[in-house]
Amino acid sequence: MEMCLKYMCHDPNYNYDDADEDESMECDDEEEDESDEEYSDDDDMSWKVRRSAAKCLEAIIATRHEMLNEFYRQVSPALISRFKEREENVKADIFHAFVALLRQTKPVISGNSQSTPAQGSYPLTTGVPPPHLKPRLFLLSVSRDPNSMEIAEDGPGFQLQRQVPDIVKALHKQMKEKSVKTRQGCFNLLTQLILVLPGALSEHISAVIPGIQYSLSEKQSTSNMKIDTLAFIQHLLVNNQPASVFHPHAPVLVPTIISAVSDPFYKISSEALVVLESLVMVIRPLEDKANESPQSFKPYVTQIYECCFVRLKASDIDQEVKERAISCMGRILAHLGDHLQTELASCLPILLDRLKNEITRLTTVKALTRVANSNLKIDLVSILPEAMPILASFLRKNQRTLKLSTLVLLDTLVRNYNQPAQLQNLTPVVSELSNLISEADLHIAQLTLVLLTSIARTDTPMLGVVANTSLPEALRLTYSPLLQGAALVALKSFFQALVLAKSVPDLNSKRLLDLLVGPVLEANGANIHKQGRASMAKCVAAVVETQSPAEAMVVVQQFSSQLTAANSLPHQKTFALLALAEIGRNIDLSKTGNMKEIVLESFNNMSEEVKSAASYALGNISLGNLKEYLPFVLHEIETQSKRQYLLLHSLKEIISAQSVNTNSVKVLGPYIPAIWEQLFKHCQCQEEGTRNVVAECLGKLCLIDPEKLLPELQTALNSPSPLMRTTVVTAMKFTISDQPQSIDALLKDTIGEFLKTLEDPDLSVRRVALVAFNSAAHNKPSLIRDLLPTTLPHLYNETQKRKELIREVEMGPFKHEVDDGLDLRKAAFECMYTLLDTCVDRLDIFEFLSHVQDGLKDHYDIKMLTYLMVMRAAQLCPVAVLTRLDKLVEPLKATVTTKVKANAVKQEYEKQDELKRSALRAVATLAHVPGADKHPQMNDFLNQIRNTPDLASLFESVQKDSHAGLGGALGANGAGASGFGHSRHGTDPHAMDFS
Structure with a gap:
């Protein structure tokens, strides 16, 4: 690392002017006539040294999670200081190295950002997949622990926060460079910064606005440059920035975005409409209507409406633009509709027309829901008589998403437009609802019952029809063994509303x-x-x-x-x-x-x-x-x-x-x-069931009075009875819930004592300790993050197969092996899988993968779990997985090529088939790791799969199930894998269904 930091600055033939670094952040609108490139020497090859050093640093950052704090102390300031690099390609690699550092930081503080960018809004060249392609990865990478959202002092997040002013200052000038590649690198880096640290640019908006304006208005800007810039603005607007910080810049932002909406290239226009939608929410957030200032949005209302209306009424435009214009208009009416009363007469009929169109109906339903739900009480009465029969017809369609969205819209309309004259239009809707109350789809049944409850609360005469049609189906649903949760709550509310209504006296x-x-x-x-x-x-x-x-x-x-x-x-x-x-x-x-x-x-x-x-x-x-x-x-x-x-x-x-x-x-x-x-x-009762009930009671009792009871529970850990220790450790598991509790601070101080039972001589105590450890890692990782250096060795120790725990049992003429350590190993691997999701930054990934390799050769249940771990590790730590690919491929190959004995029973065939499927899912994921296409063993294995008809067909079905193309992995030399993450429309492994 020291060598790299030294050689990254190796530029003996050029004298950087340090005075540039002290310039103020004020925008200089005059373009520089002279480029630094004029001073480069054609024979100067020192840029190759600097580029190699930057690439090497990126590799170190990408593979060494545990050095994150050190990276922020030594590497980050050095990289920031080198943003002024004169060679374009070297500068790009320095940006890549810093982006790698930000991506390593994200799992640590990703709990800060629960919001997702709008679909399609991500830089073309950054490889950041859109949220609709990576729901699983996003959900798993966001911490489940609200406490971990706090940025620990001297932690990576805190250090990054302190360096934000230096980052912005270093990029300020670069964002107005003529080089498109440099500007794209700037926007990519800043996008990653706000994804990792939402709100980081709140105090620096004025420094990035000139760069945004330059990239969108400069005549030489390419389409990709404009799309990247718009994507950055979108991330900036949606990632938890206080709305007020944008208000002073609205005079610049609004005309710039409106101009982009009118761009003739459909991709730019489409992205600009997404940004405009977010901008509307920012310039007039309805949540803070009491403190709003009309001057912050009123001057732009007409411009925003008219530019979107042009796209909305056009019928000869790209489908993507059409749908986003509808969505944007829904947002405009919801947030600015009270200032557009005269325009409603021309706009609403067009939305009604889009509702009738099969291609645009779903988008229109969602847009109308937004308008109907607005607290501005937008007048939709003019289109309701014609819209209701259309919406009723949607409830008969096979398109599930359309049904769900329509039910939400209808419920919103019933709640907000509940005058008797308006409710007469509901007759065609009510007659369709009984068919939707079924255990076959409880989510649709739930939304239907919510709608029926809203209708019942309006006490309309139509309740007689509801009682005759929907009530029998609701009663039938109560018997269902599948009924639970939100659907059950909706059913109870429906019965209560029906009884309290006066329109049906005999009910x-x-x-x-x-x-x-x-x-x-x-x-x-x-x-x-x-x-x-x-x-x-x-x-x-x-x-x-x-x-x-x-x-x-x-x-x-x-x-x-x-x-x-x-x-x-x-x-x-x-x-x-x-x-x-x-x-x-x-x-x-x-x-x-x-x-x-x-x-x-x-x-x-x-x-x-x-x-x-x-x-x-x-x-x-x-x-x-x-x-x-x-x-x-x-x-x-x-x-x-x-x-x-x-x-x-x-x-x-x-x-x-x-x-x-x-x-x-x-x-x-x-x-x-x-x-x-x-x-x-009863803590030492011989019956495990009784002990578990007692443990749950003790754990939940501690939640009521933690200051007094938790120390007493901790004292009981010293009991000589293994049964007592088992009960006490199990009780601690029940004190850890996924919601913040007053006990959390006390638990953080004492959980280490409970986890010391991972060293307990008794097998059962160690097993429940692992279960408790897993619960903490899953629900509140902040409790155990600092303990990992001492607890991980004991965790890894439990993944080893032990001969002394394997015994032979005679069953008639046969001898059967019983592994008493299997449950313990399963608990340990489950814990490892959870840590990979919630504490990946605290793991030595290479040591972690060594134990995963052992699991790939273990019992059936453990193999199935380690296949999932391989897939998750390939997503979160692709560089580290690439270095161990040969060790991972070997056991996967052994599983896939194993044949069941001829005299095997049906269950063995099914078990082996499921193992093969799971192993092939892992192979499919590994094939998408950048660089895997150059790995000889991986290519040989893929060729073997391709040349074995049974395996090829099984692999193809696995790929289809996973929503990934077979050609990407089995194409010539695996070429399909090499472009992973760098193409907007390319195959993205995060889109694969790993459930």
């Missing part, structure tokens, strides 16, 4: 409850799946919430009598208990006769399902009156040894509900010591 709460409960009370109700019964119980509770207390008590009595009736079937008792549980969460049932005794009696039932429902019911009913029920539950746990497992589950329900309650310390505080003491009595 009151009692009638709806009869319709809900009826199927379960029938003899064939046992055929309803248990998950379906749980969903039905939740819907029953939602309807009961709408009733008066007296009516609710009648329902409770009916379910209680169902439990005591001698002729009740097990499935009916299960449903009654589930219904009482859901009702009891919000209503105090302590005054309802002998509720405790009725529920406890169900603990003795012969059916395990009834017992489990009784346990769930007791816990949830307790939430309605903790003072009455919690001491009772604790007393039962103490005295009823045969029911302890079920009673502990009831306690778990209480604690789980309270751990997410903001007032939980006040409510549960007086009982915490008694609960804690009772739980610790």
Whole structure:
């Protein structure tokens, strides 16, 4: 590195004027008549030395994640100082080296930026794929840990932040160079900077505006140069910059972008429309309408509208421009529509016309949703009568995206345009909705139910039609074993809205409850799946919430009598208990006769399902009156040894509900010591199921009072009992949730003690420690990032196969090998996979890959996991993977070419086929690593696949499944792989489906 930094400055024949560096940042509009190139000597070959040094530095940066801090101390300032390099090609390589440094930094602080640029808005020459081609990579590269979004002092992000002024100062002059290549390099570098550090240029907008203006208005600028510039503006606008920083520059930006929209080349016009859309959001952000200044946007309203309108009404333009004009106009009307009242009469009919067109209808639906959702209350009444039948027809189409977008638009219209005269147009829509309520597509069913709920809340006379058509389908959906989450919430809201509406007098709460409960009370109700019964119980509770207390008590009595009736079937008792549980969460049932005794009696039932429902019911009913029920539950746990497992589950329900309650310390505080003491009595139970329940209770109890309870949990780590240590470490796992908690700061200080159990002599303790480690790495990597130097050696140690853990078991005439260390190794490799996603910057990737290589030769389950790790590593660390390609290809080749024995059973054939498929997916990804096409072993392997008919067809199907072309990997000499990441329309491995 020292050698490279020295030779990167090796230019003995040229004297750089240091005075240039001290010039002010003011824009100098006069072009320089003389170019530095005039001073270069034709015989001077020193540029080759400098270029080689820059390339070598880029290779060091790309492969050594662990030296990131050192790079920012030594390499980054040197690279910035060399942005003034006189040779164009050398300058480009210096830019590439700095971009490599930024890309290495991104995983560390990528949690800062949750926003994605608009589709198609990325530099042509940078290899940055558009967000619609890399959803999986983006989701996985963004940290799941909100705490990791903070930039640690003296960390890479902090050092980069300090160097931003120097970067901008060094690039300020370069952005007005005549060389297109230099300017593209500048915009590429700045784009990467704001992707890594959103908001970094907030204080330096004035320094980059002249360069933007020059590249878009200069006559010699190429199309690619203009597109790159527009892409940079787009990134600048969308990546969390405060909107106010752009307002002073609107007089320059707006005319420049409007001019680009009118460009005759469709690609430039298309990109400019995307930028214009973002610019509209910036010059008038609706979120801050109270503090807005009309002067910041009013002068530009007419210009912006007219330039977009020209593109909108044109019918003989490129499809991409047409769609982006529609989207842009939707944004303009949503943000500036109150100042365009007279223009609506000419604009809305065109949007209606685009809605009728099969090619543009989806884009128009999304644009109209934006307009209808605007808090400016744009008047769309003129087009609603004609638009509603068209939208209704979209609900019959096979295009799923169109259905989803149409349902969102219709719901927005019902909520915001709910006058009786407007709602008359809904008749064709309502008749189509019943067909969409199905378990076959729960997302569409959810949006349909949300729309029906909005209709019900308007209390329109059309609710009679809804009750006759959509209600039967909604009732049928409640029985579905697939119903859960948002769809279930939407269904409950629909039932509540329907009961509260007055337009359907014969559909009151009692009638709806009869319709809900009826199927379960029938003899064939046992055929309803248990998950379906749980969903039905939740819907029953939602309807009961709408009733008066007296009516609710009648329902409770009916379910209680169902439990005591001698002729009740097990499935009916299960449903009654589930219904009482859901009702009891919000209503105090302590005054309802002998509720405790009725529920406890169900603990003795012969059916395990009834017992489990009784346990769930007791816990949830307790939430309605903790003072009455919690001491009772604790007393039962103490005295009823045969029911302890079920009673502990009831306690778990209480604690789980309270751990997410903001007032939980006040409510549960007086009982915490008694609960804690009772739980610790069962920490060493021989039954693993009981220990797991206890661990969950302890972990969630720590969330309620962490300052007091976490140290007590930590002290228990010193117990001589392995069972106690297992329970305690498992409990710590339950304190780590994906949401920020008050316990996080305490956990960060103490988690190291818990993870020391990775060295525990007991196998089970080490396994649960790995599971806890994985949970922390997945949900809150900031907790364990600083501990990795000490914990990784122990993690890697658990990936090794140990002979002492393999034993032979005789099964009749056969001997069977049992590997007691397999679960431990699987847990270790799962942890490695998570770390690759969340802490890649803290890993020595070469050591990491060494252990991945071992996993490629291990058990079936571990092989499947390591194939995924190879694919992820190839995306995140392609240079490092390239250096180990021979070691990775060898085991992959062995798997792909292995043949199953002739006498093998069907399961072995299926297992081997799945292994081959997964291995070939990994091969396909490795083939796209830059430079893999020059690797002899990789090429030999690809040729072998191509020349083996069975493998070739399997590889082709894998490639199709992965949305990547076969020709890219199997083409002549693998040429298709060499251009990866450098072509706007080229194959992008991030588009492959690795799920």
